Amino acid sequence: MLEVRNVTRIFGTRAAVDNISFTIDRPAFVGIIGRSGAGKSTFLRMMNRLTDASSGQIMVEGQDILSLRGPARRAWQSHCAMIFQQFNLVPRMDVASNVLHGLLNRRSTLATMFNLWPRNDILRALQILDRLGIAEQAPKRAEALSGGQQQRVAIARALMQDPKIILADEPIASLDPMNAQVVMDTLKRINIEDGRMVIANLHTLDTARRYCDRVIGMRDGRIVFDGTPAQLSTGVARDIYGADASFNEAATSTAIPADTAADHAYAERLLT
Ligand SMILES: Nc1ncnc2c1ncn2[C@@H]1O[C@H](COP(=O)(O)OP(=O)(O)OP(=O)(O)O)[C@@H](O)[C@H]1O
Ligand SMILES: [Mg+2]
Numbered sequence: 001m002l003e004v005r006n007v008t009r010i011f012g013t014r015a016a017v018d019n020i021s022f023t024i025d026r027p028a029f030v031g032i033i034g035r036s037g038a039g040k041s042t043f044l045r046m047m048n049r050l051t052d053a054s055s056g057q058i059m060v061e062g063q064d065i066l067s068l069r070g071p072a073r074r075a076w077q078s079h080c081a082m083i084f085q086q087f088n089l090v091p092r093m094d095v096a097s098n099v100l101h102g103l104l105n106r107r108s109t110l111a112t113m114f115n116l117w118p119r120n121d122i123l124r125a126l127q128i129l130d131r132l133g134i135a136e137q138a139p140k141r142a143e144a145l146s147g148g149q150q151q152r153v154a155i156a157r158a159l160m161q162d163p164k165i166i167l168a169d170e171p172i173a174s175l176d177p178m179n180a181q182v183v184m185d186t187l188k189r190i191n192i193e194d195g196r197m198v199i200a201n202l203h204t205l206d207t208a209r210r211y212c213d214r215v216i217g218m219r220d221g222r223i224v225f226d227g228t229p230a231q232l233s234t235g236v237a238r239d240i241y242g243a244d245a246s247f248n249e250a251a252t253s254t255a256i257p258a259d260t261a262a263d264h265a266y267a268e269r270l271l272t
Pocket of ligand 2: 040041042169201
């Protein structure tokens with residue numbers, strides 16, 4: 001389905017992504033992990049053609065998507081929707097219109113300017129919102145929603161493009177553990193029910209282990225691990241994160257820490 005061949009991206013004199021290769025042969029849920037600066041975002045941005053590669057190829061259905069230009073490049077971009085840590089919604093615009101903006105690549109500027117959408121598209125946007133459990137938010141401004149709800153709107157906007165692949169760059173890094181779980185569950189559902197490939201940069205090990213079929217570990221622009229969550233031992237993780245013997249998995253965890261729960265219980269007792 002997807003073959004990454006010797007892809008490199010150089011900034012100045014330094015390779016942010018250094019000659020990486022891998023193949024994904026089914027619509028899997030793939031997690032990319034690694035410490036800050038490892039090259040995770042740069043890779044996703046090359047996949048989506050937001051950044052050009054310095055060299056290499058990414059083959060999808062016999063085509064090198066890195067060589068696409070103009071309309072072909074835009075068509076590819078709508079086939080691999082991107083989700084960001086900061087949601088990237090239009091805050092003052094209503095939720096339904098935000099979702100409809102997933103179709104932007106395919107519409108005239110004038111129709112978009114006047115917020116004119118075909119009835120079928122509006123119905124589809126509402127169906128997608130309903131599927132993600134946020135239909136009742138449709139008329140509200142995006143900024144009025146919680147972070148978890150906003151990220152689901154961003155996922156709905158992505159689905160509006162009917163993408164083959166969903167690229168998510170730290171989709172839960174700005175969310176509390178409860179909302180993080182809802183968003184990851186949503187991505188997993190879309191992966192399984194629709195057969196869309198998901199490639200997500202994740203900064204926590206426990207999330208990668210829980211949701212991914214396959215985990216790719218990057219360090220200094222290179223792939224240092226490529227395997228199943230079961231193969232991702234603490235030792236391997238230590239190697240990916242480049243930490244010493246004091247490496248602590250909890251530092252990369254999104255779970256609710258026990259002492260925070262205890263703090264809440266204590267505060268509640270004081271208040272009653
Ligand atoms: N536009 C740019 N110009 C120059 N250097 C860049 C640019 N974008 C990224 N880099 C550098 O490339 C390297 C990889 O950055 P990248 O953002 O891909 O890392 P990351 O793994 O996503 O990190 P994080 O976990 O912090 O998001 C870093 O050293 C970064 O400073
Ligand atoms: Mg990043």
